Amino acid sequence: MGKQLFRYSEANKEGFLDSDNITFNDGSIVTPEEIWHYLTVEGPVKYPSAFEVNLYQGNRGSRDETLPTSLKTRYLGLTFSARMEKAKDNGKSIAFIQGGQAVDPYTAADTIALRPGLVNQWNNGLEYGNDINKENLRRKKSKEKAFHDMSFEACQTGGYEHVQAGNLRIDVIAPYTVLRCSDVSYGVEAHRHGPNKDVKLLNVDFPLRNQADKPWAIEYFAGNLRRLVHTLDEVTGRKTTEDDLLKAIKLHNEGRRLGTELAELWWSADIPPTNSDDRASLVSLGNLETHGDVQASLSVLKEARKFIAERVKNGVKGHAVTDNPKRLFILGSCVGINGSRSEDAGAIVVGRDDQWSHCSSLVEEEGDPYYNLAKTTLEYPYEQGIEKRAQWTIEQIRKSRADGVIFIHNWGCNTQAAISRPIVDIIKRETGIPTYIHERDLHGLRDEQEQNRVNAFIEML
Amino acid sequence: MTISGNYFAGVDVGSLAAKSVILKDGEIFATGLVQSGVNSVESGLNALNLALETAGLKKEDLTYIVGTGYGRVSAPYANKAVTEITCHAKGTNYLHPTVRTIIDMGGQDCKAIRIDPDGAVVDFAMNDKCAAGTGRFLEVMAGVFKVKLEDLGSIALSATDTVPMSSTCTVFAESETISLVARGEKPENILNGIHHSIANRIAGLFSRVGIESDVFFSGGVAKNSGMKTAIEQALKVSIVKPEIDPQLIGALGAAVIARNFAKKEGLWV
Numbered sequence: 001m002g003k004q005l006f007r008y009s010e011a012n013k014e015g016f017l018d019s020d021n022i023t024f025n026d027g028s029i030v031t032p033e034e035i036w037h038y039l040t041v042e043g044p045v046k047y048p049s050a051f052e053v054n055l056y057q058g059n060r061g062s063r064d065e066t067l068p069t070s071l072k073t074r075y076l077g078l079t080f081s082a083r084m085e086k087a088k089d090n091g092k093s094i095a096f097i098q099g100g101q102a103v104d105p106y107t108a109a110d111t112i113a114l115r116p117g118l119v120n121q122w123n124n125g126l127e128y129g130n131d132i133n134k135e136n137l138r139r140k141k142s143k144e145k146a147f148h149d150m151s152f153e154a155c156q157t158g159g160y161e162h163v164q165a166g167n168l169r170i171d172v173i174a175p176y177t178v179l180r181c182s183d184v185s186y187g188v189e190a191h192r193h194g195p196n197k198d199v200k201l202l203n204v205d206f207p208l209r210n211q212a213d214k215p216w217a218i219e220y221f222a223g224n225l226r227r228l229v230h231t232l233d234e235v236t237g238r239k240t241t242e243d244d245l246l247k248a249i250k251l252h253n254e255g256r257r258l259g260t261e262l263a264e265l266w267w268s269a270d271i272p273p274t275n276s277d278d279r280a281s282l283v284s285l286g287n288l289e290t291h292g293d294v295q296a297s298l299s300v301l302k303e304a305r306k307f308i309a310e311r312v313k314n315g316v317k318g319h320a321v322t323d324n325p326k327r328l329f330i331l332g333s334c335v336g337i338n339g340s341r342s343e344d345a346g347a348i349v350v351g352r353d354d355q356w357s358h359c360s361s362l363v364e365e366e367g368d369p370y371y372n373l374a375k376t377t378l379e380y381p382y383e384q385g386i387e388k389r390a391q392w393t394i395e396q397i398r399k400s401r402a403d404g405v406i407f408i409h410n411w412g413c414n415t416q417a418a419i420s421r422p423i424v425d426i427i428k429r430e431t432g433i434p435t436y437i438h439e440r441d442l443h444g445l446r447d448e449q450e451q452n453r454v455n456a457f458i459e460m461l
Numbered sequence: 462m463t464i465s466g467n468y469f470a471g472v473d474v475g476s477l478a479a480k481s482v483i484l485k486d487g488e489i490f491a492t493g494l495v496q497s498g499v500n501s502v503e504s505g506l507n508a509l510n511l512a513l514e515t516a517g518l519k520k521e522d523l524t525y526i527v528g529t530g531y532g533r534v535s536a537p538y539a540n541k542a543v544t545e546i547t548c549h550a551k552g553t554n555y556l557h558p559t560v561r562t563i564i565d566m567g568g569q570d571c572k573a574i575r576i577d578p579d580g581a582v583v584d585f586a587m588n589d590k591c592a593a594g595t596g597r598f599l600e601v602m603a604g605v606f607k608v609k610l611e612d613l614g615s616i617a618l619s620a621t622d623t624v625p626m627s628s629t630c631t632v633f634a635e636s637e638t639i640s641l642v643a644r645g646e647k648p649e650n651i652l653n654g655i656h657h658s659i660a661n662r663i664a665g666l667f668s669r670v671g672i673e674s675d676v677f678f679s680g681g682v683a684k685n686s687g688m689k690t691a692i693e694q695a696l697k698v699s700i701v702k703p704e705i706d707p708q709l710i711g712a713l714g715a716a717v718i719a720r721n722f723a724k725k726e727g728l729w730v
Contacts, residue, residue, distance in 0.1 A: 439589040456546035460582040
């Protein structure tokens with residue numbers, strides 16, 4: 001017997017068709033009619049796991065049918081793999097990045113920058129017809145293979161594995177080292193000893209923490225960003241100018257401003273205007289990198305800003321949000337909780353520190369763009385020492401009116417594991433808000449143990 | 462037999478045992494405890510049916526059922542599911558209102574819980590994904606020494622010395638134990654070391670949430686006298702003597718919560 005699949009209701013079709021097109025980097029557009037067709041006909045056949053009605057595995061995804069941009073981010077997510085394949089067919093260059101940085105230099109150099117999560121998403125989307133269980137087992141198998149091949153366990157080994165195995169057409173591996181991820185260097189090392197040695201490699205060397213006020217550190221890092229762009233140019237065969245970088249910075253600043261406005265608008269509402277997943281997927285558009293297409297992200301973000309403003313004004317509550325939910329703020333790198341199950345337990349996720357830090361950090365647009373970008377990157381609040389990072393986090397927690405804080409660190413993520421306790425202690429001391437630290441297993445089938453702890457925390461609140 | 466009164470049940474399906482408690486109005490009326498199998502629905506039902514049988518009741522006589530433990534998500538017989546952290550807090554508070562700190566050690570996890578005078582959780586910490594410091598850890602050690610699980614504690618208490626042991630990993634601890642035996646260390650001294658290493662691990666959890674008297678020890682491992690003593694020494698506290706089998710506390714808390722839900726939903730006045 002087939003699994004029960006979620007279907008978007010025809011009753012909402014007309015409203016959706018009135019919404020905007022999505023415009024992509026290459027100038028192509030997709031209309032609401034085409035998106036609706038994909039989400040109701042093509043998508044469920046290709047990716048039944050994304051539509052499966054399954055309370056305990058996976059999550060709901062976007063089911064807020066009257067919020068058109070919510071469906072559009074869903075569309076962008078589901079078509080990601082096919083779009084990356086198309087981009088490669090058209091000769092576009094793709095970089096595997098890691099380390100929490102802004103992607104402005106990659107945009108300037110006409111290169112798609114993909115973090116490990118997106119690299120995995122690209123690979124996951126290459127196989128059609130899986131239900132949630134099959135999909136979970138497939139991902140687990142891939143991760144296990146990476147553990148064995150590289151002899152180390154960390155959260156994002158899958159991406160390196162796919163590159164090594166030749167599953168994905170990645171042109172360059174160019175992570176920022178020593179920026180939050182303790183496993184970057186291991187991954188790079190494993191890559192250097194793997195069978196696929198021809199993929200170009202560049203470590204963008206990042207000065208250690210607390211150097212933002214030192215001109216030598218900014219100059220040093222700016223030099224590394226120049227090396228990065230030069231390396232990307234070697235791949236693409238083009239010559240990226242300072243003006244290209246300045247234009248990219250201006251474009252990304254527009255995304256960062258809109259993302260920040262959207263988040264603050266959301267926080268200002270008495271009634272949460274979206275559920276946890278929709279909030280996260282819309283706010284994260286601000287970094288313009290989530291879907292491997294800067295212009296597509298920007299066009300959906302602009303429209304989302306308008307819809308959220310309307311919802312806030314009219315007091316519309318997001319899909320599946322309970323009355324007076326407990327507001328959770330999630331800390332830690334590359335983590336999140338199951339939004340739908342946490343909402344069922346009476347909570348909502350109102351924010352995350354990861355990547356919000358660089359979404360809310362604008363880059364100066366006057367002067368040397370390399371220097372400006374280097375300075376801003378070194379100033380990211382999330383990458384500062386414990387006390388500074390904690391103070392910035394407290395500010396975000398207060399703005400979001402969170403009732404509780406959960407710090408999650410992946411098994412093997414040594415940096416986050418080490419600092420979780422002191423950061424949480426400072427937050428607790430200064431705000432009195434209940435906190436919880438959770439170490440996450442990496443093997444994928446962890447849902448119940450983790451949700452048990454999250455639900456207990458929600459019950460406590 | 463005429464059935465009168467209101468009956469509320471709590472069913473706690475853990476990794477090693479499934480437990481059930483039936484409350485009649487405000488009193489414990491019947492209990493059931495069975496070993497868990499791979500089918501958590503069946504395990505929970507077995508425990509519930511055992512309690513029903515003891516009470517001379519049918520499932521239809523129950524006003525409200527709350528499921529808890531890892532099997533709570535697969536409990537179609539329950540009206541609601543609540544985590545075992547909340548249930549241990551309520552169950553303990555029901556029996557021992559002066560308790561403010563709970564150590565719960567079950568088959569696959571260990572919890573440090575702080576509660577307020579109403580039995581509401583104010584803070585908690587749990588072991589992470591490893592089985593070290595849990596009932597399963599002790600089960601492995603009982604296997605190494607070929608003794609019954611329930612005898613481990615008394616053997617440890619007969620020790621004349623404490624052999625320092627690692628509690629970081631169950632598998633490493635097992636090989637460490639075998640090495641210690643080969644070196645000629647006495648089994649009771651090794652077992653004493655194992656109990657103390659687990660107790661010290663628990664003390665680490667309490668460094669996060671703090672300790673306030675009175676202190677209670679719940680869960681299946683609470684029946685181990687050696688562990689109770691080791692924890693008392695590690696935390697420098699005296700543990701309150703349980704009024705019922707401490708393994709039933711989670712199910713009791715679930716039954717208390719069932720009664721509260723029934724009241725809130727107008728099913729019981």
